[in-house]
Amino acid sequence: MKIKTKLTLGVGLLFILIVLLGGVGTRYIQALKSDAENILKANYNSLEYSRNMLLSLENSKDRSLMGFDSNLIRQENNLTEIREKEVTRQVREAFVRLQKNRNDSLAKVTLRAGLFKIMEMNMQAIQQKSELAGERAEKAVFWIALTATLCFFTAFVLLINLPSQIADPIRELSQSIQQIAAGNYHERLHFESHDEFGELAQSFNTMAEKLEEYKDSNVARLHMEKKRIETLISNMSDPVIGLDESLKVIFANDKALDILGLSSSELLGHQTRELALRNDLVRRLIEDLLTSAEQSSDAASESIKIYANHQESYFEKDTHPISIVPPGETATRLIGHVIILRNVTAYKELDFAKTSFIATVSHEFKTPISSVKMSVQLLENEQIGPLNSEQRNLLSGIRQDADRLLKITSELLNITQIESGNIKIIPTSTDAGVLVADAVQAVKTQAAQKRITFEFSIPDELPYAEVDVEKTTWVLTNLLSNAIRYSYDGSVIYVSLVYIKGFIQIAVKDTGQGIAPQYIDKLFNRYFRVPGSKKEGTGLGLAISKEFIEAQGGQILVETDFGTGSTFTITLPAIA
Numbered sequence: 001m002k003i004k005t006k007l008t009l010g011v012g013l014l015f016i017l018i019v020l021l022g023g024v025g026t027r028y029i030q031a032l033k034s035d036a037e038n039i040l041k042a043n044y045n046s047l048e049y050s051r052n053m054l055l056s057l058e059n060s061k062d063r064s065l066m067g068f069d070s071n072l073i074r075q076e077n078n079l080t081e082i083r084e085k086e087v088t089r090q091v092r093e094a095f096v097r098l099q100k101n102r103n104d105s106l107a108k109v110t111l112r113a114g115l116f117k118i119m120e121m122n123m124q125a126i127q128q129k130s131e132l133a134g135e136r137a138e139k140a141v142f143w144i145a146l147t148a149t150l151c152f153f154t155a156f157v158l159l160i161n162l163p164s165q166i167a168d169p170i171r172e173l174s175q176s177i178q179q180i181a182a183g184n185y186h187e188r189l190h191f192e193s194h195d196e197f198g199e200l201a202q203s204f205n206t207m208a209e210k211l212e213e214y215k216d217s218n219v220a221r222l223h224m225e226k227k228r229i230e231t232l233i234s235n236m237s238d239p240v241i242g243l244d245e246s247l248k249v250i251f252a253n254d255k256a257l258d259i260l261g262l263s264s265s266e267l268l269g270h271q272t273r274e275l276a277l278r279n280d281l282v283r284r285l286i287e288d289l290l291t292s293a294e295q296s297s298d299a300a301s302e303s304i305k306i307y308a309n310h311q312e313s314y315f316e317k318d319t320h321p322i323s324i325v326p327p328g329e330t331a332t333r334l335i336g337h338v339i340i341l342r343n344v345t346a347y348k349e350l351d352f353a354k355t356s357f358i359a360t361v362s363h364e365f366k367t368p369i370s371s372v373k374m375s376v377q378l379l380e381n382e383q384i385g386p387l388n389s390e391q392r393n394l395l396s397g398i399r400q401d402a403d404r405l406l407k408i409t410s411e412l413l414n415i416t417q418i419e420s421g422n423i424k425i426i427p428t429s430t431d432a433g434v435l436v437a438d439a440v441q442a443v444k445t446q447a448a449q450k451r452i453t454f455e456f457s458i459p460d461e462l463p464y465a466e467v468d469v470e471k472t473t474w475v476l477t478n479l480l481s482n483a484i485r486y487s488y489d490g491s492v493i494y495v496s497l498v499y500i501k502g503f504i505q506i507a508v509k510d511t512g513q514g515i516a517p518q519y520i521d522k523l524f525n526r527y528f529r530v531p532g533s534k535k536e537g538t539g540l541g542l543a544i545s546k547e548f549i550e551a552q553g554g555q556i557l558v559e560t561d562f563g564t565g566s567t568f569t570i571t572l573p574a575i576a
Helices: 003-058 062-076 084-100 105-181 196-234 254-260 272-276 280-291 345-380 389-419 432-442 444-449 469-486 517-522 541-551
Strands: 240-244 249-252 302-308 311-324 333-343 428-430 453-457 465-467 492-500 503-509 555-561 565-573
Touching: 003 062, 003 105, 062 084, 084 105, 105 196, 240 254, 240 280, 249 254, 254 280, 254 333, 272 280, 280 302, 280 311, 280 333, 311 345, 345 389, 428 432, 428 469, 432 444, 432 465, 432 469, 432 492, 432 503, 444 469, 465 469, 465 565, 469 492, 469 503, 469 541, 469 565, 517 555, 541 555, 541 565
Parallel strands: 453 492
Antiparallel strands: 240 249, 240 333, 302 311, 311 333, 428 465, 492 503, 503 565, 555 565
């Protein structure tokens, strides 16, 4: 039987019984009401009339006889019992005689006997009707109780059976669906009924069989794909290591085994946390993963020196988190990491050669450039001989070119010092205001040529900064020089100092064009220049400044409002 049919029959039967209960109760209540009304309307009124007539008879006044007559008339209109009419007629005849002769004692006796007879008849009638009403009430109680009992048992049967017949199959279906979702395609439903749940179980079992067939049919193909991927990874020229979400090694190619110095059995299936305790290279490879189990983006490349292939080699580590969105879900789940080590030894060697070459050439250039500048200064000295205007213009151009070459040479020497890791920091206790004054003095002539003025905001009392005076002054001079270069003629450059939580901040704000937002992240890269800029420069100044400031434990930041200017802020450690 269908569930819909069961529900219809059960609820329909309960509805019919409730309607029947209401009908039976209404019928018997109406009957009891009718009996009560009959008693009150007929017999009780007759008793009332008879009592009033007896009271009137006791009083022999005229008014009493008039009351007797009115009650007798009412009694004559309320004849309900057998022989009540005959007795009432006898009372009327006796009353007529009494009216004619007030002293007729026989008439009074007859009246009293007749009235008592009427009262007795109505009393008997009330008793009979009461008994009849009682029987009817007992019958009503029986039928109402019977109908209510049927309703109760019907509702009880529905309450016990109906929820379980619906909830149990649904619960079993839900558990089976969870098993299927977990990949257990052997799960089946066994419903004996032929209702909707039976049809649903049949459809579910069909689906599970097809899923099982699909899974079995794809095992061989998946195995082949797995072998293909393993072969590709094994033949990669770069070391590759795969980790699951718990940082356990799940695959590694031969190159990775060679540089780690471990065999396949010693590496695969082992926790990297345990391997890191006895293998320094493993610890270095996973140190960023131990600090953050989930990486929001690919880890930044990092150069690692490894002794491999009987020589010192350099590798660049790239850590890639692997995340998926499981079927039926919306949240991304991390399922592992892939660590790739790219051999950059050849590039490192070329970089070392380039750095050495630049350092050598820059150093060799400084001597002849200095000689050129000295010669220019001698020629500009009028004691050697007078110069005409054309000669002075030529010497001015030579001097500017020599200054430019000397600045480029100094920047190249600084960048080679940075690349070689030989930055020598000599920290001393220094007044930050003096550093700013020295830097402003160095660019004073450059600012005067564009009629640019400086506005300072320096507190009266500031703690000393622990910095390398030469390198920090160079950074401030570079920032001020850039501010002058990119500011409009006749504008103002704002220089402010402030002490915040153990650090001194020096801000240089210009009122130039500013920097487009898309170039902010590249501003401190080496050799980068903002596209479209017509100002001269090597693109090394800000990169060198960043290295110098960070080497002293400080920080350099930039804020820009494109169209209104930029603010460069350096943060230096202060002496408490």
